Amino acid sequence: MILTILIAFCLSAFLAILTLRIRKPGERFIILLIYYLLLCLAAGVIVSLLLGVAWHPYFQIGSFMFITVYWMRQIWVSSFWGKLLHQTWLIVHLFIGGYIYAIKQMPYPEKPFQAISINAPSPLTISEYATRQISGLPMSINKLSAPVEPVKTKTLPEPKLVQPNVSELASWERIEPLMQKDSHIRSVMHQLKEEQDRALSELLANLNEVSASSTQMRRHALSPEQVGDLIKEQAISTARSRTMIETWQLLDHDEQAFRERQGEERFHALLDLLEDNKVDESYKVDFIRFMAQHFSGDVRLIKPLIRLYDRLDEEYPRQKRLNRVFMDLYIAKREALIEAFKAVGKPALQPLLDYRGKTVSHITYSQARLDLFLQRYFGTTFRPLYGVIEAKTIPDFLNRQKYPPLHKLSGASFEQDNIRRSLLALAEENSLPASGEPVMGLSEETYRDIVAKLPDQTQGFMYSTQLDEWLIHPDPAIRANLAWRLAAIKSPYALPLLFDLMKDQHPEVRRFAAIAVGNFQILDSQGANDQKFIEIIRMLQNYRSNSDSFARGWAVLALADTGDKQKALYAIDLLLNDGADSNSIVGGAATSWRSDEEREVMHSWIETLRQTPEDLWVKTQALNALIALDTPESLDVLLHYLHHVYAVHNDSPSLWRYIAPHLTLPQEAENVEDVVFYLAQKQRDAAPDAGKHNLKALRMGLWQAYENHLAGEFFQVLDFLRHFDPAEYRDYVLQNDEQIRIMRIWEYTQASYGFWLVCWPISLLCVLVINYSLLPLLSFSLPAHNTRYRPNQRANPASDSRNKNAPPSSAIVPIKIAQTEQ
Incomplete structure (x- = not known):
């Protein structure tokens, strides 16, 4: 190539010198004919290249250099205005040459512009990078785990089918102490007691009246001994005495039935009071214990107890449980209900299972204890x-050093390299502590207590009221170690506690909870709401400070294992694009949210993202989540994000990225490019039909870039297509050659027009300074101009070539004639 350039330069320079030195007309004509013939051939090669005709590279380089030397010769020997004109044509010629070189890099070879580039990005090689674990953390659990024997389930005896005597159990003597402790119970039961006493008095009076009318005697006016004496004395007959006794027995039966109905009324009144919110909560626990103690044999008690348990989280939301007084009331009430279920025994099992079956799609704080x-x-x-x-592990290649070490003649831009180094420093700062060790400076003794309450998963999840107390402990180190220990035992029953810890006031606690x-x-994403997804989005919305970026990063990584992949993709797409859902994988219409809660949370989060875009560190973790998701739609999200990055930074890929040092892409775009190349490498190792959706996404990206005249993005997506499917890339290039050429000249013009606009006046100024300042100082005369010099023949007839053979005319001497005075 260099030899071709030297030959073309020497040939053009030699012919140019000959045209200036040779004076004989015949010889000069032949030299000029050869010179201009070669110029026409070189110009024809250049024009044919613009029209798409392929020539050997040596012909291309030689033609370009030949014409370049010609324009330099014209500039050298021309007048001022000629220099201006020929310098302009030289710049146009160089512009065309640059375009011809650029069109041959279509889109880019493996090492773009390798002939002239010292700043080409290095290709991605996955085997060179270590892997990073994003789930299943920590890997091992604490060696301090105390040997705790698993609790054996009790063998429950079959309940005796004996109906309890409710009237006796709900007697006013038993209820009277209950009425003394709560005003609402006292008012309700006192009113009921007055009503029952009045009804009982009316019944007794009515029974006495019936007895008197049928036996001529009030009920129990005589004792059985007295009736016997009257029979012996023949005061009454045996038949009448039998009638009296039978009548009184029937009336006693009516009275007994009425009293039992009153007992049932009192029992139902107690059941209603059990669920009545007007009863003081500080006394509700004693009330539950009273009911379990006296009515555990009545299955009608089970449903009110279940409804009470179901309302625990509504009555004691997290805001209340953060208060120690309310937490104590909550724990006491919950444990009282659990003890009541124990007292009821086996009859409570099926109703409890039915209740859990109805609430299986939701996770509440009290659920783990019941399960x-x-x-x-x-x-x-x-x-x-x-x-x-x-x-799950993923390759850790984001924020890699793609360019040569940063110095004057190579490397990424100083700003973007500083961003890359900052992200790497944040990754190092976000490294996790060793498993089985206390965090945040917690003492070894306190950590042993936490381990004793939470042994490893082989022994099952051990629940105790101590866990509830640790959740609201004033020391954040205890809460953080609790979250870290729950991460180690990996029990699904601990999820309600972890969801609570994700709302903790300390960022480190939230980070360990998100991990x-x-x-x-979720095991059944088709039929249940994913509470994990809701809590992650809520965390991303509510905790936006810089200190929470690590926690949000781990929360975004947790989206990779969301049950509904479409929801995860949509959330990641919104996060990367700052809440902009135009051109996203689902557009303005969200996926089919299964609950109003999910819809409300997503809407609030979108508004938050539009006001305060997400941190770059969190967006980097979102790219890692896309790698872990490994779905066909990931490429759609990446292309959407890439377009958003260029729009935000008011930047796009250009040819200068591969030629000039420090003119690289934004670091976000560099990371996206690496993720796309990783997906392409992974697809090549998979089944041949695995990437059909990716090809569709790439073609759509090419069409959108062409429609919006985004030349840099067009060729970057075209390069993505080459990595995903070389055969599809070749077919696309053949079918869309004209479209590609249009985009290439648009890209080349956008990238270089500023350079040529600056190069033209500067180069012209340099030529003028050399010709009119430096060369006269050096007493150096330029060669004669190729245009013949024509002097003023009227003022000097001897200079006319037609008179060169005539003898010189006589000299004319002017004579001054002085006038004489007459």
């Missing part, structure tokens, strides 16, 4: 909504 109670007391394992996922939540995945 573990069913498992350990009744020996019934209720299938959890979430399961533990396998540990722990990433270990679980």
Whole structure:
């Protein structure tokens, strides 16, 4: 190539010198004919290249250099205005040459512009990078785990089918102490007592009246001994005495039935009071224990107890449980209900299972306690909504050093390289502590207490009221170690506690809770709402400070194991594009949200993203989540994000990225490009038909870039297509050659027009300074101009070539004639 350039330069320079030195007309004509013939041939090669005709590279380079030397010769020997004109044509010629070189890089070879580039990005080689674990953390659990024997389930005896005497159990003597402790119970039961006493008095009076009218005697006016004496004395007959006794027995039966109905009324009144919110909560626990103690044999008590348990989280939301007083009331009430279920025994099992079946699609704070109670007391394992996922690793290549080391003649831009180094420093700062060790400086003794309450997963999840107390402990180190320990044991029953810890006031606690939540995945995404997804989005919305970026990063990584992949993709797409859903994989219409809660949370989060875009560190973790998701729609999200990055930075790929140092893409775009190349490498190792959706996405990206005249993005997506499917790339280039050429000249013009506009006046100024300043100082005369010099023949006839053979005319001497005076 260099030899071709030298030959073309020497040939053009030699012919140019000959045209200036040779004076004989015949020889000069032949030289000029050869010179201009070669110029026409070189110009023909250049024009044919513009029209798409292929020539050997040596002909291309030689033709370009030959014409270049010609324009330089014209500039050298021309007048001022000639220099201006020929310098302009030289710049146009160089512009065309640059375009011809650029069109041959279509879109880019493996090492773009390798002949002239010292700043080409290095290709991505996955085997060179270590892997990073994003779920299943921590890998091992604490060696301090104390040997705790699993709790054996109790063998419950079959209940005796004996109907309890409610009237006796609900007697006013038993209820009277209950009425003294709560004003609402006292008012309700006192009113009921007055009504029952009045009704009983009316009944007794009515019974006495019936007895007097039928036996001529009030009820029990005589004792059985007295009746016997009257029979012996023959005061009454035996038949009448029998009638009296039978009548009184029937009336006694009516009275007994009425009293039992009153007992039922009192029992139902107690059941209503049990669910009445007007009863003081501080006394509700004693009330529950009273009912369990006296009416545990009555199955009608089970449903009110279940309804009370169901309302626990509504009555004691997290805002209340953060207060120690309310937490104590909550724990006491919950444990009282659990003890009441124990007192009822086996008849409570089926209603509890029915209740859990109705609430299986939701996770509440009190749910874990009930599930573990069913498992350990009744020996019934209720299938959890979430399961533990396998540990997942991804290659850790984001923010890699793609360009040569940063110095004057190569490397990425100083600003973008600083961003890359900052992201790497944040990744190092976000490294996790070793498993089985306390975090945040917690003492070893306190950590041993946490381990003793939470042994490893082989022994099952152990629930105690101490966990509830640790959740609201004033020391954040205890709460953080609790979250880290829950992450280690990986029990689905701990999810309610982890969801609570994701709302903690300390960012480190939220970080460990988000890591722990990433270990679980919903088992039935088609028929249940994914509470994990809701809590992640809520966390991304509510905690936006810089100190929470690590926690949000782990929360985004947890989206990779969301049950509904479309929801995860949509959330990642919104996060990367700052809430902009235009041109996204689902557009303005969200996926089919299964609950109003999900819809409201997503709407609020979108508004938040539009006001305050997400941190770059969190967006980097979102790219890692896309790698872990490994779905065909990931490429759609990446292309959408790439277009958003260029729009935000008011930048796009250009040819200068491969030629000039420090003119690289934004670091976000560099990361997206690497992820796309990774997906392409992974697809090449998969089945041949695995990437059909990706090809569709790439073709759509090419069409959108062409429609919007985004030349840089067009050729970047074309390069993506080459990596995904070389055969499809070749077909596209053949079918759309004209379209590609249009985009290439548009890209080349956008990238270089500023350079040529600056180069033209500067180069012209340099030529003028050299010709009119430096060369006269050096006493250097330029060669004669190729245009013949024509002097003023009228003022000097001797200079006329037609008179060169005539003898010189006589000299004319002017004579001054002086006038004489007459």
